[in-house]
Amino acid sequence: MAVALERVGLQRPAYRMWEWGQTAYALPELLFPARRLGSDGLPLPPPLLRVQVSGTARAEEFIAQSHRAARTVRDMVRLAGREFEALEAVFDFGCGCGRVMRRWSDVSGPAFVGSDYNRNLVDWCRTNLPFASFEVNGLTPPLPFADEQFELVYSLSVFTHLTEPLQNEWIAELRRVTKPGGLILLTTRGDAWAWKLTSQERARYDRGDLVVRYREVTGTNLCAAFHPSRYVRELLGRSFALKQSVAVGLEDGLQDVHLAERTD
Numbered sequence: 480m481a482v483a484l485e486r487v488g489l490q491r492p493a494y495r496m497w498e499w500g501q502t503a504y505a506l507p508e509l510l511f512p513a514r515r516l517g518s519d520g521l522p523l524p525p526p527l528l529r530v531q532v533s534g535t536a537r538a539e540e541f542i543a544q545s546h547r548a549a550r551t552v553r554d555m556v557r558l559a560g561r562e563f564e565a566l567e568a569v570f571d572f573g574c575g576c577g578r579v580m581r582r583w584s585d586v587s588g589p590a591f592v593g594s595d596y597n598r599n600l601v602d603w604c605r606t607n608l609p610f611a612s613f614e615v616n617g618l619t620p621p622l623p624f625a626d627e628q629f630e631l632v633y634s635l636s637v638f639t640h641l642t643e644p645l646q647n648e649w650i651a652e653l654r655r656v657t658k659p660g661g662l663i664l665l666t667t668r669g670d671a672w673a674w675k676l677t678s679q680e681r682a683r684y685d686r687g688d689l690v691v692r693y694r695e696v697t698g699t700n701l702c703a704a705f706h707p708s709r710y711v712r713e714l715l716g717r718s719f720a721l722k723q724s725v726a727v728g729l730e731d732g733l734q735d736v737h738l739a740e741r742t743d
């Protein structure tokens with residue numbers, strides 16, 4: 480089915496329709512305005528924005544994903560021997576509609592900054608998550624930030640949607656904005672997703688190559704990247720020292736979470 484839609488150029492409109500269809504799960508919010516607040520007491524992004532970052536319009540699932548993601552960031556920072564609250568500046572690259580950022584609303588200490596290339600998502604964050612600041616960036620670097628501005632850069636479910644040239648450019652740019660001694664945390668889809676690959680894709684994956692589907696819509700969730708661990712080691716290793724990789728259940732399956740340090 481997906482192959483047939485792709486052949487006639489309908490994959491993208493079909494995906495858009497699927498995203499809109501998912502918003503039906505949030506119809507009660509139209510009738511009951513109180514439901515526009517999450518169970519965490521913060522404003523809920525509109526259903527379509529939730530679908531675009533989390534694949535679900537179900538409010539409780541969105542909030543549950545938010546807790547899992549933030550716990551993962553905290554756990555990894557602790558593993559590196561750092562205290563999250565003691566960090567000075569934290570950057571969420573590809574912040575979406577603040578699924579992770581909203582968890583820092585009551586954390587005092589670090590300055591929180593997010594950016595995304597989707598202006599609608601950034602506009603929602605600016606209006607609704609005033610404890611942090613947000614910028615729109617382009618599909619390609621640069622970021623509107625100074626060299627060595629952040630002690631922690633994290634990027635959840637973003638490199639999972641980028642082509643190989645963009646991944647290389649963004650790793651170099653994220654290094655530029657990370658302090659020496661600072662940390663980067665990013666997630667990829669690896670072995671837990673390899674069953675989805677065709678036999679040809681699987682052969683490339685097993686050789687250690689990145690596999691990217693729908694590269695022409697890079698940056699959207701339709702573009703799907705599959706990262707073998709060897710590829711991640713090479714990608715991150717050009718700019719950072721990889722410290723730890725673990726598989727964690729974040730949203731619709733396990734993602735590999737990688738933590739690395741800028742050593743120079």
Ligand SMILES: C[S@@+](CC[C@H](N)C(=O)[O-])C[C@H]1O[C@@H](n2cnc3c(N)ncnc32)[C@H](O)[C@@H]1O
Pocket residue numbers: 531532533548572573574575576577578579594595596597600616617618619634635636637640697698699700
């Ligand atoms: C699956 S969502 C994840 C959002 C957020 N990181 C989270 O965990 O909730 C992927 C996000 O990556 C963003 N994105 C994709 N390409 C980007 C780029 N080149 N620069 C910044 N953001 C990008 C998308 O707009 C989208 O918000």
